[in-house]
Amino acid sequence: MTPDAALVLCRFLFYGSAIFLWGASAYICWIAPADLAAQVSRRLRHCYRLSTLLIIGTTASLLPLRAAAIGEGWADAFAPQMLSSVLTGTNVGQAWIAQACAAGLLIASCLVTGRFRYGARAMSAGLLLISLTLSGHAAMHSGWLHMMHRLNDGVHLLSGGAWLGALVPIVITLPLLRDTRCQKDARTALMRFSTAGHVAVVLVITTGIINTALIVGSVPLDWQLEYQLLLSIKILIVFALIALAIGNRYLLVPRLARNPSLEPLKWTTGAEIALGFAVLGLVAVFGMLQPT
C-alpha cells in the first residue's frame, strides 16, 4: 500500500468514527428525552468504544502517514527528524496537533460520569470535526476568505455529521415505537429529529454549494478531473439521501398510523447509513486530489 492509499483509509475511518460520535451524542444530548437517551446510549456503548478506539488509532497513524506522503515514502514515516519537521514546519503538522488535542478531550470525556457525559462527548467529537478544517482544501485561501472558508467547512461537517451520525441511534429508536413503555419518548425524539433534520439538510446543501464554489470555482462538471467526477458522484448520492429522508418523513411516517409495520422505515434508514458511508469514502479520496 502506498502512503497516499493508507492516508485515504485513515481519513475514511476517522470521518466515520468522528461523525458517528458527534451525530449520535448530539441526538442523545439534545434530541432524545432523558429516559430514552439512557436506553439508546446503553445499546450504543460498543459502537462508542469502537469508534473512540478508531479515533485514537487513526489520529496516532496520521502523523507518520503525513510524513511518509510528504517525504520520500515509508522510510520517512518513523524518521524522528522527518516527524518533527512535519510537526513544526508545516500547516498539516499544526492541524494534527489540534486534532490530537481534540482526541485527548474525547478520551477525557470517557472519564466523565453523570449527565455531563453525553455533552462532553458531543463537544469533543464536534471539535474533532472542526479540527479537520485546519488543513485540506479549506486551508487553500488566504486572508478573510480563508476564515470564511473554514467557517463554512465547519458548518458543513457539523450539520452533515449531525444528520448522518444520528441515523444510528434512530435505527435503535424506531422499534421502541412499538414498546408501550417508551413509545411516547420515541415519538417525541423522532419528531424532534425530523425538525432538526430539515435545518441540517438546508445547512448541508448551502455550505456544500459555497464549498464547491470556493474550491472548484464553478459547477464541478469537468469530469476529466477525478476530483470533479467524484464530487459529482457525491452530490448525486446526497440527492438520493435527501430523497430517502423526504420519503421517510412525508410518505412512510404518516403511513405508520394506519399500517403498523416498521420494516420499510428501518430499511430506508439503513440505506441512508450505507449511502452515508459511500459519501465519506468519496470525500476521503477526493479531498486529496487536485480540484481544478
Added chain:
Amino acid sequence: MSKHTRLTALSALALVIFAGQAFAHAHLTGSVPADKATVAVSPDELDLHFSEELDLKFSGAKIIGPDKASVKTGDAMLMDDGKTLMVPLLEKLDPGAYEVEWHVLSTDGHKTKGAYGFTVKP
C-alpha cells in the same frame, strides 16, 4: 420571495462571486526570470510565484546549469504572504541554458513539483 427561491438566488450569487478564485494545490503562476526568457545579466536571485501559500520546510528549487551541474544557491525564503519562493544565487551565472526544478508543499498539505528554464545571454 419564498424561502427556497431566496436560498437558490443566494447560492447562485455566491457561485458567481467566488467563481475563478480557486486553486488548491500550489501552481507556479510566474517567475523571475520567466520561463523560456533570455536575460542579459546573471540574476542575483530566482523568484517563483505560486497560487497558494507554501510551507518553506518542504519547498525548494534546484538550478541545473549548462554543464548539467547544480548551481550553488543560498537558503530559500518565502515572500509575498508565503506565496513566493525566493532562492538567492551565490555566484554569477555563466552564459548558457539553465533549468529550474522546483518542489513545493502548499499549506493545505499537497505536494507539487515542476520545472522551467531560462537562458543567460552570452
